[in-house]
Amino acid sequence: MAIAEITPELVAEHGLTAEEYARIREILGRPPTLVELGIFSVMWSEHCSYKSSRLHLRKFPTEAPWVVCGPGENAGVVDIGDGRVAVFKMESHNHPSFIEPYQGAATGVGGILRDVFTMGARPVAVLDALRFGAPEHPRTRHLVAGVVAGIGGYGNCVGVPTVGGETGFHRAYDGNILVNAMCVGIAEKDRVFYARAAGVGNPVVYVGARTGRDGIHGATMASAEFSEDAEAKRPTVQVGDPFMEKLLIEACLELMAGDCIVAIQDMGAAGLTSSSFEMAARGGTGIELDLDAVPLREANMSAYEIMLSESQERMLMVIARGREEEARAVFEKWELDFAIVGRVTDTGRMVVRHRGEVVAEVPVAPVSGGSPVLDRPYRLPDPPVPFISDDQTVHLSPREVLLRLLSCPDLCSKRWIWEQYDHSVMADTVAGPGGDAAVIRVHGTDKGLALTIDCTPRYCRADPRTGGRQAVAEAYRNLVAVGARPLAITDCLNFGNPERPEIMGQLVGCIEGMAEACRALDFPVVSGNVSLYNETDARAILPTPEVGGLGLIADLAKRTDLAFDADGLLLVLIGEVTGWLGQSVFQREILGREEGAPPPVDLVLEKRHADFVTAQIAAGRVRACHDLSDGGLAVAMAEMCLASGRGGRLSVPAEAPSLFGWLYGEDQARYLLAVAPEHLRALLEEATAAGVIAREVGVTGGCALIIDGQPPISLEELRRCHEGWLPAWMDG
């Protein structure tokens, strides 16, 4: 074995600490080769090893009777009845997307699709959570254009609908944007594939695109802070080929219909290294790899480059011995490369050969999952003091405030974005972007899946625990609001540098808050991803634990949405109103302040109100339903009017403590329902019996939104404000 000179500089360049290097020497009983150093570097990177977060991720509840497979596999799996399962996961592609927005975002979609079809599921929906810097920052417009084109360019070509997500803007993301992509697939319950290499002597097969020099050390890049030289990292961004991905999906699913695949894993971050190590580690086996058999795009690639390349659209499989030709025929039909690159062994060791030489020989278990688990010091922020608002300091009318909020970057219509995504391909999209949750039909049935992504980063910064609870609670509400039974979540935890105790405190606080909410709502975490070091020159992003929720609609005929389907329906507000304006959009956009405590999240109330709304929907009393979140009651009402093309009247009770608090406060656990007058009494009686605060707050009808005592706002003006900002800014 060639022993390169491993200097302390080389170790540092690989992102490994002196202690970690000492541990590597101890594991091997000798200094590593360069290839081995590269392997440890990526496998022990934050991105692959979760070393800073693993201790805390254990706090998440991950089980429920309907959970088939929780975290640890390529994606989470939940039972949706009729012998079918939903397979889903969310992942970040933040660092690459900042450097090269089109390819970064495109390959983010490609990677998450592979995580799902790897498990035998046909991908049926993609959602994206995007966070950009301030609109006035000189790079923001270019990043928005590139990311949106990249997501569309990939998803549209692959033919999986992009059905929802969220987009926000804040100066804290000026130097580190977030691109989180979630994919959902559907599989037969007894045909889910796992990534556990088994069967000594079984061939290890490489399929898909050829290996090039792109993306080498992408996982290490995603585990370091940016500095001014981010541009210089462009060569570590991968390039996507959605056509290749489409062929790979069809070929893999075709082969999966038979029984010759023993294990399968996509080559994502850290490419061939992580896919082979993870399969062997899960199976408790070893693998011998022959790099001379790997299909290459460029001549003269070194073993180091082949092992660490992050070329896209590649998969690694273990095939049952003797079935190689059957598998090869499928891949040849789809004109994809197919190469036997190794064998499963029972040694528990990874042996890598190249040009007749052993270039790496390491025990599997200590590399995969044997990385140091760090208990990093953390400090939670001081509990913030509630913000006391005073209506007298607001120099705008409630009507002017509403128009301003509806046209602010965070609340304006994102039509300009989602019209660039094919959201109706596969012909099963029942509710696309723009509602509380997207709804897709489970193909060939009357069932639906409801999907949403939510997080309110400003709440998380002010109070991580409350923010974590709120992200989960809002996802739950969004699913309930379309008539779904929430089943489980995936998450993508985006934070700054965990080596700083205050950032680590944000991570720990958010995780604990999320875990409390998941437990209280019986809404377990089945998959997820952590993205740390989202900071540039020591300026971190807002803590952003995105929550991707999935729910089941048993009968699509009983789903709800936010559009009023008639005039004369009565509006009923579910939930308590304290007029909470601390950390609200109102406070930021109108008062120019971002301070105080976020609204408290009472998980008992969340559950009670959700159960009540679910029961009312099931009883057929709810004609429209909307979750209340950013911008509070008045913004929710305006969104319902816009979705339906019908106006309505919103009353302000005389006893409301603050006019602006009533209209724009962000108290949690609230829904706005539209019900036919003949159902009002029964609904209110059942609310009283269930201990739910419900009150009539208005009526639908007309072609304007009228807030009591204010001049009407025509739907036309409402729409102009809501739809106008984003296209105008992008053209600007």
Add this chain to the structure above:
Amino acid sequence: MRAAVVTFPGSNCDRDLRVAMERVFARPVASLWHAETELPPLDLIGIPGGFSYGDYLRCGAIAARSPIMAEIARLARRGVAVLGICNGFQILTEAGLLPGALVRNLRLSFVCRPVRVTVVTASSPFTNAYRPGRELLLPVAHHDGNYVLEAEELARLEEEDRIAFRYLDNPNGSTADIAGVLGPGRNVLGMMPHPERACDPLHGGEDGIALFRSLLATLT
């Protein structure tokens, strides 16, 4: 009715088109692989949307030169009905079965939204169940749907009543708001909107169904 839908590598609306046809025809619709050159007897061939061969050349250009297209062109000349939707329309223009070309949308970006179109002619196997002038709501989802053609070709299409559909709110800059055109024998239709995505109340509309009903009534 013997119908089939072609799958090229990169087609992604093949299943959707088959599902819509099977629903209306109430019988199985065959699947044809792009490498096939000997086709069974057929009354209708669907060329679906997607990104055939990745559309890494002009959209539809590679598919138009694939083995199966030579066979489809031969059958089309013999009167077999051929329906090309979205990428299928692009392939039919590239194959010379329909006039004109589809270029990048006027606003340069991909557009996915329901659009209003009118039925211009009911005199075709694809449109005879519609009333001429009827307004339909059909989804579009494309990057290259801007239909361009020479003035004299346009005049000929108009004279021969071969414009099948026109946009009421043109989403891509197409000449004369054209959303769908018929071939000279009226048995070939290319259209950018997706009727197969408007065949179910859950799609938010069923305006596409009559297109398949027209085919069912004419071809059986």
